Amino acid sequence: MMQTTMLSDEEAEEMLSFLTLEARADLKGQATEHILGITGTKDGCRYLRGRPDFLRALLTLTRDHSIAIVKDCYHALVNLSADETLHQALLKDANVLPTLFRNLQDPDYDFADRICTILSNLSRHKKTCKEVFRVLQEEEIGLAKIVEIFCSEGYNNKAPLHYLGPLLSNLTQLPEARQFILDKERCVVQRLLPYTQYGDSTVRRGGVVGTLRNCCFDYSHHEWLLSDAVDILPFLLLPLAGPEELTEEENEGLPVDLQYLPEDKKREEDPDIRKMLIETMLLLTATKAGRQILDKKNAYAIMREFHNWEREPPVVAACEKLVQVLIGDEPESGMENLLEVDIPEDVEVKLKDMDEKEQEQLEREKEELLKSESENKENESTPPDGLSS
């Protein structure tokens, strides 16, 4: 096994000659492994940023006959895509997108999941995301096809394609992507809604909830989203609803999907997703119409029970914010759209101050929580999805 150090120019040339489809299998395999090793380190990635020829070679070798080699290539590409500084090189110099989108569409493609991860990484930051979306819509399969693939159970029986969720979530940072998802003349966002309850994959669920939250930033769509045409509210509340029995009166006041839930009903297990769901609903309370609908549909009953159950401080805080809006009085006229209210400067400073203090408090509580947990448990961070070699 060769050492993972940077290559001299001669070494690089030699290696490059092995990284072709026609090269001898064992040399090809070793070279690919070596490159993979390089992508495992930050310095390695930076080095490859200046070597578009290697990037192109990796892409070409994804067509190789040897599954092991293709696997390593995709592995390497995933690592590279996790580094933001590589994005321009991957898109412009290596031109990975057309190949990736084409293969994604193939229902028999073994490495479709890897592609989803790469695309998800590439769309994380707005600048590259814009380019990804542009290529997707103008030159390749289009967002409609992505949604269709995402919503087709068993589209690819070798790859569950859950990472299309985060991809959608990332793409909806862009208003042009949101516009497509929220097209009233089509049925797009409606098809995503049931996935807020998709038990088999946190990634898929999280991606969908992230998408919905992004879509709620434009309050011009709120009334439509809350209307029967889409009916987003039950899908946001359902993961937060529990098995607690409510009175018949309370039940009858709830949206249909939340009535008479069975006693084995489980709540969303990921606290980040729970928080996102609440944040989405908070966004929907920005307008008076939205507040009225949430009130009418008895969202309060669900959040009340949720509040009794939730233990994670940041989620409790979000819940309390939402409940406050739900049970609070209607703001005076002129304040009806909370997103548009002009906050006087001194108040704004005060609020920022309070927010910071709250943040500090939450950090402290979080630390205490972590400390009290078992010492053996490792602190899990969530970096962009890269696979270490």
Next chain:
Amino acid sequence: MASQVQDDSDDGMGDFMDKFRKQKYEGAFKEDNWEEEFDKVPMFMKTAPEEIDPKTHPDLACLQSIIHDDDRPPEEQARTFKDEGNDYFKEKKYKRAILSYTEGLKKKCCDSELNAILHTNRAAAHFHLGNMRSSFNDAVAAKKLKPDHLKALLRGAQCCMEFRNYGEALQWCEEGLRIQPADRKLLDLRASADKLKRAAERDARKAKAKGKKDRTKRGALLGAIRERGIKLLKPERSSKHSSDSEEEGRDRGTAAAMAGMNLDGLGSQEATGATVFLDEQGTLHWPVLFLYPEHRQTDFISAFSESACFLDHLTVMFGEELPSWDTDRKYHPQNLQLYFENFKTEELHQVDLKTPLLKILQHDRCFVKSGTPSIIILVKGSAFCKEFLSGKKVYRLK
């Protein structure tokens, strides 16, 4: 003038023209029935006859045979049948339309699109006649021939809606929307199917919750009765009960531990519909029958609390006004004697008016029949009372 035409042509035109001039035209309309005859000319018909009889409508029959000439290629024939069917369809003659489409399909031509259309149109005709199954089968067939045929997909979805199969309706809609994402009809139908599906799911959950609640309630009730040591009398097996045997079996499962009691023991055979119940404080309330054998009268208290005694009720019932049947005006509470009957032995046990109902029911010879305790009421010392009690084993109060 025409008569001056040179008659040197070979085509016989000249002779024909001569004949024309000399002979009277036989086929002319007559004055008295020219309107009828007019209607028979295919070009001037206002409506086509139901059946085309070559004898009465020779021209029409002739035209028809040209149209349905079997020498033409099958595609053409099928197409003609399709058009015919469509015409009938427009006139809302759905049965005839179906026949035409069927004939078209029988030609088994190679044009899949045409066959898909024939199936789809026949599906529509069936739909309008209410033959949902047939309509659906045609939609499926059309879809098989041409998977992107939107009208077939829409029809299939509509049929599923009629079957209340909302999940499948959704699938048909979504297939259609994949081809035509902005189709208003499909979008609306999909929204409708989705809504109904979710409502149906709610209804199922609600029914399940209610069923569970009912079972829990019944379990608690039977438990309360058993705790108190009250014995329910098993009714005789009748044919009515054997048909309920499945439900009995289930209930018997829960009641099996409850010393042989079952829910039939609680079924009130009185036409009152009242049954024993457990209130929120944990007190039982029984429907109780008051029997006055002397006058062959009965009274009924639908919710007699187990902590109350008969005197409480009798004071009210025979308080200010005595009942009209009490002709001798002797049914004052202080004059009354109460007995319950041991159904097995026909023995009578006297009951103290001041004893709470619970204690009475707990008597080891007391069995509650049909979930309704019954009490016999006699007037102390009356002739009837003496006669009633004679010949029976009576256990009096000390």
